[in-house]
Amino acid sequence: MSVAQFFVRSRKFVLVITGVGIFGFSESAIARVARRIVFSAIRLAAKSRRCHLIFENASDQATIGLKSVAASRTTILMGAGVDPDEFPASDLPETPPFRLATVSRLVWSKGVDLAARAVSTLTQQGHEVTLDIYGLPDQANPRPIDPTSFSDLPGVRYHGFTGEIAEIWKFHHAGIFPSRGGEGLPRALLEASMCGRPSIVSNVPGCVDFIREGIDGYVVPADSEEELRKAILKLSASRDELLLLGKNARQRVLATSTTKAIQAEYEAIFRSVSASKANMQTAA
Numbered sequence: 001m002s003v004a005q006f007f008v009r010s011r012k013f014v015l016v017i018t019g020v021g022i023f024g025f026s027e028s029a030i031a032r033v034a035r036r037i038v039f040s041a042i043r044l045a046a047k048s049r050r051c052h053l054i055f056e057n058a059s060d061q062a063t064i065g066l067k068s069v070a071a072s073r074t075t076i077l078m079g080a081g082v083d084p085d086e087f088p089a090s091d092l093p094e095t096p097p098f099r100l101a102t103v104s105r106l107v108w109s110k111g112v113d114l115a116a117r118a119v120s121t122l123t124q125q126g127h128e129v130t131l132d133i134y135g136l137p138d139q140a141n142p143r144p145i146d147p148t149s150f151s152d153l154p155g156v157r158y159h160g161f162t163g164e165i166a167e168i169w170k171f172h173h174a175g176i177f178p179s180r181g182g183e184g185l186p187r188a189l190l191e192a193s194m195c196g197r198p199s200i201v202s203n204v205p206g207c208v209d210f211i212r213e214g215i216d217g218y219v220v221p222a223d224s225e226e227e228l229r230k231a232i233l234k235l236s237a238s239r240d241e242l243l244l245l246g247k248n249a250r251q252r253v254l255a256t257s258t259t260k261a262i263q264a265e266y267e268a269i270f271r272s273v274s275a276s277k278a279n280m281q282t283a284a
Helices: 027-047 060-064 113-124 163-168 187-194 225-236 239-256 259-283
Strands: 013-017 053-054 073-078 098-103 129-134 157-162 174-177 197-202 217-220
Touching: 013 027, 013 259, 027 053, 027 060, 053 060, 053 259, 073 239, 098 163, 098 187, 098 225, 113 129, 113 157, 163 187, 163 197, 174 187, 174 225, 187 197, 187 239, 197 225, 217 225, 225 239
Parallel strands: 013 053, 053 073, 098 129, 098 174, 129 157, 174 197, 197 217
Antiparallel strands: none
16 A cells, blocks of 8 residues: 555545554564565655555554654544444453453464463462463464464363354453554454453553553563463452453443444544545645
8 A cells, every 4th residue: 555655646545554563573584674665665655745644553653653744644543443232241250260361363473372371370370260262373474373282281271263252251351462562453452341351461552552551451561471470360369350440441442442433533534535635636
């Protein structure tokens, strides 16, 4: 899209950036080269006053080097939108055990392996905590995760793909999304929150832009099993706190990220872009 704008006749265009992907934070040689090329192309496109930029978090604009783009040509939308009727809040299940779940593509950047090892260690230490993993490996990704690597870990169960996401959260107390980076704003995090579940996330763009420490869940340093374990124990210690954080998480989605709200924002942006395009054509 960044390059295509130079070959089309449209006077205005919208560039939607839904995360920077693995090459946005990986320090491998290939990632560094890809990052330089892609980010340069986006910056070049963004120089044009014909371009309106949409981000899913407040961090990617700076990461790509677009902080100088005028605010009038930049919008931050919190994800793609979640329907509150499709993801209703539900009562917490009984404890023990304290039941965590994660829903994602099984790729290294999502950090599912970190969550699995953290829970497995806690289980072996005698804590009554479990983790259910939902999702499939993405073989097109440079670093897919083999689900058989979870098969022998105490306290961890792999379930594969499911389309019944709201049902998952009826039987779990909290979400865990220890991403290593590259996120826009994970839809699975929004869905868990809409269902009234707090989440433990890592301190990376997208996740930390949504979860407020001690309000909607807990934020831990990226790539740290030890801090994940501490956060799990802290979150599991009080049912009252679970209820409060879960309620806050749902209210945050209702305030920022419903399907209706995000759709209205997109419609307003495209109406504005279309009106601007029409004005330019009239002036010409």
